[in-house]
Amino acid sequence: MSRFTLLKKAKEIGVITERYPYKPTKVPEGFRGKPEIDPEKCIGCCACIAACPPNALTSLDENGYRVIRIFYGRCIFCGRCVDVCPEKAIRMTEEFELTADDHEELVQEVRLKLVRCSVCGRYYDTERHYRMILKEFEEAGLKVDPEVLRRCPEHRMGMSAEVIGLRRVRK
Amino acid sequence: MRILRLEEIENPELKEIYEEIVKRFGDGILRSELIAGNKLHLHVEKGFLRKVSSHIFDELGAFYCTTAGVDERPLGGGFRAYHIFSIDEKNLFIVVSAEASPSLPRLPSIANDVQGANWAEREVRDLLGIEFDGHPDPRRLVLPDDWPEGVYPLRKDFRYDLKEVPRVKKQYPMRRPEAEEYVMPIGPYHPALHEPEYFRLYVRGGRVVDAEYRGFGVFRGVEKVAEGRLTYTQIPFIAERICGICGFTHSSCYCEAIEEASGIEIPERAQYIRTIMLELERIESHLLWVGVACHLLGFDTGFMHCWRIREGVMDLCELISGNRKTYGMNLVGGVRRDITEKGREKALEYLAKMRKELREISEVVSGMSELTARIKDVGILSKADARKLSVVGPTARGSGLKRDVRVDHPYFAYGKVSFKIPVYSEGDVWARLMVRVEELFSSADIIEQALEGIPSGDLMAERIEIPVGVRGLGVTEAPRGENIHFLITGAENKIYRWKVRAPTYNNLPSVPIMLKDESLADAPIIIASIDPCFSCTDRMVIVDEKTGEERVLGAEEILRLARRGEIR
Numbered sequence A: 001m002s003r004f005t006l007l008k009k010a011k012e013i014g015v016i017t018e019r020y021p022y023k024p025t026k027v028p029e030g031f032r033g034k035p036e037i038d039p040e041k042c043i044g045c046c047a048c049i050a051a052c053p054p055n056a057l058t059s060l061d062e063n064g065y066r067v068i069r070i071f072y073g074r075c076i077f078c079g080r081c082v083d084v085c086p087e088k089a090i091r092m093t094e095e096f097e098l099t100a101d102d103h104e105e106l107v108q109e110v111r112l113k114l115v116r117c118s119v120c121g122r123y124y125d126t127e128r129h130y131r132m133i134l135k136e137f138e139e140a141g142l143k144v145d146p147e148v149l150r151r152c153p154e155h156r157m158g159m160s161a162e163v164i165g166l167r168r169v170r171k
Numbered sequence B: 001m002r003i004l005r006l007e008e009i010e011n012p013e014l015k016e017i018y019e020e021i022v023k024r025f026g027d028g029i030l031r032s033e034l035i036a037g038n039k040l041h042l043h044v045e046k047g048f049l050r051k052v053s054s055h056i057f058d059e060l061g062a063f064y065c066t067t068a069g070v071d072e073r074p075l076g077g078g079f080r081a082y083h084i085f086s087i088d089e090k091n092l093f094i095v096v097s098a099e100a101s102p103s104l105p106r107l108p109s110i111a112n113d114v115q116g117a118n119w120a121e122r123e124v125r126d127l128l129g130i131e132f133d134g135h136p137d138p139r140r141l142v143l144p145d146d147w148p149e150g151v152y153p154l155r156k157d158f159r160y161d162l163k164e165v166p167r168v169k170k171q172y173p174m175r176r177p178e179a180e181e182y183v184m185p186i187g188p189y190h191p192a193l194h195e196p197e198y199f200r201l202y203v204r205g206g207r208v209v210d211a212e213y214r215g216f217g218v219f220r221g222v223e224k225v226a227e228g229r230l231t232y233t234q235i236p237f238i239a240e241r242i243c244g245i246c247g248f249t250h251s252s253c254y255c256e257a258i259e260e261a262s263g264i265e266i267p268e269r270a271q272y273i274r275t276i277m278l279e280l281e282r283i284e285s286h287l288l289w290v291g292v293a294c295h296l297l298g299f300d301t302g303f304m305h306c307w308r309i310r311e312g313v314m315d316l317c318e319l320i321s322g323n324r325k326t327y328g329m330n331l332v333g334g335v336r337r338d339i340t341e342k343g344r345e346k347a348l349e350y351l352a353k354m355r356k357e358l359r360e361i362s363e364v365v366s367g368m369s370e371l372t373a374r375i376k377d378v379g380i381l382s383k384a385d386a387r388k389l390s391v392v393g394p395t396a397r398g399s400g401l402k403r404d405v406r407v408d409h410p411y412f413a414y415g416k417v418s419f420k421i422p423v424y425s426e427g428d429v430w431a432r433l434m435v436r437v438e439e440l441f442s443s444a445d446i447i448e449q450a451l452e453g454i455p456s457g458d459l460m461a462e463r464i465e466i467p468v469g470v471r472g473l474g475v476t477e478a479p480r481g482e483n484i485h486f487l488i489t490g491a492e493n494k495i496y497r498w499k500v501r502a503p504t505y506n507n508l509p510s511v512p513i514m515l516k517d518e519s520l521a522d523a524p525i526i527i528a529s530i531d532p533c534f535s536c537t538d539r540m541v542i543v544d545e546k547t548g549e550e551r552v553l554g555a556e557e558i559l560r561l562a563r564r565g566e567i568r
Ligand code: SF4
Pocket: A035, A051, A052, A053, A054, A055, A056, A057, A070, A074, A075, A076, A077, A078, A079, A080, A081, A082
């Protein structure tokens, strides 16, 4: 066998390098690209933030809003946020070309309105989550006083066992 | 304090070993315990540390794995060093540890008896401040030159998020060249591996007479980040980023250690999936290396073909896991992603093609005398030296040591597949090349059998509970050899101590031996022959020949000088 074997082989195979980036390249199904939050679905529960290994996801409560923020400069595209999101609000897209001139281009923010505790007045939950719980009680045929749910966890202490014991369970 | 009774040990070989140790060193054994049936922990009185270690290394023929230092002051103790040994042919591990006082931590060094412990003890000294009495070379190892003395980053009272540490002006004391010896720096980047390393070769007339290594330019303290900030389920992701080529072996090894320590049984399907991914990773890694070796020898056609073949396995992994290289599939308790029918088909298709093409290339390579002449009888590591340093992986198997974690300490689905382990006794670069080439075929065998035998079922264990204060030892065979993760679990969903020892750590100290008396032109391929995994740095040392003064240059300065053509 001579070294020309490989030369011959190269000729046989031809050019295999792709014209990327001049021609777009395809990624397979299930590729873990840039994660995106659907702002219509996110309830601001922060489960994704607790799971995110490099702290690419953060949240900040400010002026009556909760801001859920992904910074792609830190993201490692692991998809753990997708695993844990109870609302399936995050998905991994096929996008991977993330070069940017500015930090701020590498950010996605979701703003959610917060509700106040009817006793102490502090913000304690997002409005969307609060409404969702109300609705779920209704659908389960359980009557709860909306006022009770309008209390922060601290001021719900000592309320009737049914109310406190009722937690949202997803199948 | 508890001493294991003989009846508590089921394994007859371990029983015998333990009996002998107790008979000889009874007074020195303060505590002993058995973990997972084959890991014997001996807490010894520090005066016995050397004797017990030598007994295990010399008389029991164990290999030395590594040493982990732990700050146990918050647990009510002092500082402890755990020396880990493996008795390959009996599938046993013996962990010998001794405690140093919290105020003045000192322990006797075992590095004179067990040469392989030289680096690990220096690392423990750097990071935890245990002084090892009688150490043959107590220079700094992992911390940068300008790090102040007396600041120990792995101590528990050192905050993981500390931003600034005062820097000092200091130089690493390299050996000075003797008369008629010239210094030839190779680094700060390896010419072909594009990774940071700094080898200082002492040359006399084109022959290498001595070599020194200064590495760890990018020691980043991932262990500290994990201990300080991350939860158990987050660590696999940082573990996978320890290496850009064989990261999956690290996340697997970490999970294995936690699962074993906590008694978590992972589903069989998950074990098979881990095995398959680990072997795909080995194929990717070995093909990369064979290509680089061809490139270093000036055979770029071979390099191109190897990397072309490799591209197929990258695509395959991307299809299965969602990413070419960081598979991100491991979690404590199992795997997150299944191998689909499509993935299975593509894998089988790829393996068949790879076998055929690899055979073609290796036939061509072995037929090229100008290529083989440059690697045969070059860079020799004798079996005795290999054993003394406890080298691992293809480096060991190229020097006649038949050791492979997949067979010696089977994990995941490795016990259920059969494959060949190539061993060559020549100890030269050629032997290490042949081992890797043949291993590529073995990996294909393993994957095919695993895809055949993979049972259906769950991917994650049902119950995942991690108790506090248990010790785990994970061992996997990475593409470069035995990979070790030692850990102690902690409270609040956090790890107390996580020690990682990648295979290159045990292999690098063998490079100066391989380089001795070789010609300078062969140095790059000899260094590359252990398939070293360094990491990134931006420094280099310049020695002024007239004054003997050394300067460390930053990246910008290097670039400026290089453009002006002033670096000779
Ligand atoms: S993909 Fe991973 S790193 Fe990125 S935001 Fe989600 S959890 Fe964080």
